Amino acid sequence: MRGMTAPRVIGRVLAAVGVLALLLLTIGAVATGIAIRRGFSAREQPSALEAWAARAVREASIPSRARTLRNPLGAGPDVLVAARAHWADHCAACHANDGGGQTPLGGNMFPRPPDMRRSPSQDLTDGELYWIIKNGIRLTGMPAWGDPGDDDRDTWGLVTFIRHLPSLTAQEAEEMKRLNPRSAHELEEERQEEEFLREQDGRTGEKP
Secondary structure, three states: OOOOOHHHHHHHHHHHHHHHHHHHHHHHHHHHHHHHHHOOOOOOOOOHHHHHHHHHHHHHHOOHHHHHOOOOOOOOHHHHHHHHHHHHHHOHHHHOOOOOOOOHHHHOOOOOOOOOOOOOHHHOOHHHHHHHHHHOOOOOOOOOOOOOOOOOHHHHHHHHHHHHHHHOOHHHHHHHHHHOOOOHHHHHHHHHHHHHHHHHHHHHOOOO
């Protein structure tokens, strides 16, 4: 802005910021008006504005000091085996065993669980992933895991496993199914199946 005085430059900058703010408010008002008429439902696909807002909430929830934290664990077999079991038991209900987020529970949440195998999740630093797991994110379905002051090994193990998700094998995903929590209905079906098999074995062993 050659030839312009500082007050005029500042005035133009403030005017541009004001126009941008007015535009965002207008978009927000229109989106809110539409949402009020249609209602707020977690079943509907979120709009681009809502997706942006969800990402903004996640980014704002992570303090700057967390971004530089380093994972003290390696990616050895023992770490991955323990972390894989932990993920299957605690995280897969929403995020799925493969991290894709395609689950009955995750599909009915808003915001939807992100695909942990791809960007932007894999673009987060280890420290950011750790902070999200440890402290959760407000206004989402992501809870805080672990107690303040614990040794954090489980949390850092999950960070290691998240880095492994893009290369998770079909065999690993299949093995994790045995570790997934089962509902009361599933347990009852399993009990009935085992009882049926025992009865069949007993009949097979009967003498004529």
